[in-house]
Amino acid sequence: MRRRTCWAVGAVAAVVVAGGGITVAVASSHGSSGTSVPATESADAGFARDMATHHQQAVEMSYIVRDRTKDEEIRRLAYDIAQTQANQRGMLLGWLDLWELPKVPEKAPMEWMGMGDMPPGEDGALxxxxxxxxxxxxxxxxxxRAAEVRYLQLMIKHHKGGVHMAEGCVDRCEVGAEVRLARGMVASQESEIELMTGLLKARGAKP
Structure with a gap:
């Protein structure tokens, strides 16, 4: 477990470095001037921080199940989710670096969506x-099979929360590259929810 966690953190750190180069080119166009930087409490910054946290758990769950099953379809799905979300997490953290904004939220999660007054998360669910x-x-x-079913159930729930947050960014964020990323997240995660629902059905289980 420790080796896998260290690998994941290292991979994300590498992506952040690569992502930093990408964001210099695409994440500076804010509004019409192309030079403004989002405020610390803006939707752009809030989404970057919260989705980076959300994604990290998806990466963790995916590597857990990859080691708990021999089913190639589930292993491929888990690997794809882990790689995609680690990549996106690197972009989000890279933007925060570019904007010189803190990566750790100073206020409640999702306050940028008007959800700062939601009850504290249960048992670590932020x-x-x-x-x-x-x-x-x-x-x-x-x-x-038990690991596969539980992973699919947890990831469907996780994706639904991610889609809700990404839709919030589409409605509220102002940085064009971030809005495009959020739209892509909505499309890909909704597609994966449909796929995972089918995989659960094939295993005689429900979301």
Whole structure:
């Protein structure tokens, strides 16, 4: 577990460096002037911080299940989700670096969406859709079909929370590149929800 976690963190750090180069070119166009930087409490900054946190858990869950099953379809799905979300997380953190804004939220998660007054997350679940610490520990103890089903159930819930947040950015964010990324997240995660629902049905389970 420790080796896998360290690998994931290292990969994300590498992506942040690469993402930083990308963001210099595409994430400076803010509004009409092309030179403004989002404020610390803006939707752009809030989405970058919160979605980076949300994505990190998806990466963690995906590497957990990849080691708990031999089913190639689930392993490919988990790998694709982990790689995609680690990449996107690197872009989001790279933008925060570019804007010279803190990566750790100073206020409640999702306050930029008007949800700052939602009850504190249960057992480590910081935002809607996120798994609890207990759920993650249980996933890490399951094997085979049981691990596949639980992963799919947790990831469908996780994606629904991610789609909701990404739609919030589409409505509120002003940086063009970030809005385009959020739209892409909505499309890809809705497609994956449909796929995972079918995989659950094939295993005799429901979301």
């Amino acid at each position: 935002m809607p859709g996120m798994a609890t610490n207990t759920e993650l520990k249980k996933l890490g103890k399951l094997e085979g």
